[in-house]
Amino acid sequence: xxIEVRIPTILRSYTGGAKAVQGSGGTxxxxxxxxxxxxxxxxxxxxxxxxxxxxxxxxxxxxxVRFLGGxxxxxxxxxxxxxxxxxxxxxxxx
Amino acid sequence: xxxxxxxxxEKIIAHARADHPDEACGVIAGPAGSDRPERFxxxxxxxxxxxxxxxDSLEQLRVWREMDDLDEEAVVIYHSHTATEAxxxxxxxxxxxxxxxxxxxxxxxxxxxxxxxxxxxxxxxVTEEPVxxxx
Numbered sequence: 607x608x609i610e611v612r613i614p615t616i617l618r619s620y621t622g623g624a625k626a627v628q629g630s631g632g633t634x635x636x637x638x639x640x641x642x643x644x645x646x647x648x649x650x651x652x653x654x655x656x657x658x659x660x661x662x663x664x665x666x667x668x669x670x671v672r673f674l675g676g677x678x679x680x681x682x683x684x685x686x687x688x689x690x691x692x693x694x695x696x697x698x699x700x
Numbered sequence: 701x702x703x704x705x706x707x708x709x710e711k712i713i714a715h716a717r718a719d720h721p722d723e724a725c726g727v728i729a730g731p732a733g734s735d736r737p738e739r740f741x742x743x744x745x746x747x748x749x750x751x752x753x754x755x756d757s758l759e760q761l762r763v764w765r766e767m768d769d770l771d772e773e774a775v776v777i778y779h780s781h782t783a784t785e786a787x788x789x790x791x792x793x794x795x796x797x798x799x800x801x802x803x804x805x806x807x808x809x810x811x812x813x814x815x816x817x818x819x820x821x822x823x824x825x826v827t828e829e830p831v832x833x834x835x
Contacts, residue, residue: 616797661795663757670757690764691797693743696723696752697781697789 609637609681612688613648620648634664635677637687652689653677661692702802702818703832704728704737704776713806713814715742716780720808723753723780729767730775737775737802745779752791753779776818778804786815788826796821802829 608628613621621627627645631637635653642649652662657676664671665688671679681687708728716724725745728737741763746756767773777798781789786807788796796803799822807815820827 614797616799661797663760665757665761668758668761670761672757688761690757690760692754692757692795693725693727693760693777693797694747694752694754694795695779695789695792696747696749697784698749698751698791 608683610686611637611641612686614690616691617648617651617689620645620651630683631681633675633677634666634671634679634681634687637681638677661694663690663692664688665690701830701832702737702776702804703735703834706833706835708737708740708776709816709833711740711742712778712804713816716778716806716808716814719745719780721750721782722748723750723782725753725755725777725779727763727774728776728778729770729772732771732773735775739772750782774798774801776804777801778806780806780808782808784809786817788819788821793821793824793826799823804831 608630610626611629612626629637629641631640638649638652652659658664666674666679667686723745726742729739729741730736744756744759745753747754786805803819803821805817818829818831
């Protein structure tokens with residue numbers, strides 16, 4: 607049993623081109639640590655310190671995990687986690 | 701080069717004009733690998749800002765899944781600048797995450813004339829490309 611994690615095109619260099627990979631853990635944070643063992647570097651693209659990176663969207667099934675519990679969000683076997691880079695920009699320079 | 705139909709070209713400009721002075725944003729989907737923009741998908745700017753845009757995260761999930769189901773991809777990702785030229789800002793470049801997409805920028809700073817330009821943005825590098833509007 608496992609949790610499916612759907613990977614966007616731009617991050618598939620970390621998954622050998624795979625569109626989806628499987629991992630395990632009790633929370634999203636644990637799942638990402640688990641995934642990093644097989645797909646080194648992936649977690650770093652999603653997490654900055656203790657939080658999700660601001661311009662990465664992570665969804666648990668149909669919900670944005672920002673509205674659940676971020677990295678503390680509980681996950682369980684059979685869930686699907688989807689990663690999408692936020693589409694953002696604008697004329698303001700930061 | 702971006703080749704786009706007159707109808708889609710006009711729809712992007714109409715969306716940008718309608719949301720002015722806030723930035724407008726959206727996608728034109730097309731068959732994966734075809735490089736043909738076909739399906740116009742205006743998106744909400746979750747920031748509702750004259751200087752920033754961000755797709756609403758749940759709307760983005762729904763649209764990206766729909767494209768996946770239809771074997772489509774984002775051929776064009778467009779947004780408007782409402783007070784500056786239609787050239788990618790540093791913000792645009794740092795967040796660009798779809799290297800296969802044509803990044804279209806329109807500027808609505810001039811009331812009568814709309815700038816419409818297209819770019820590739822990959823690994824922090826911006827390359828402008830010609831736009832051919834097909835009738």
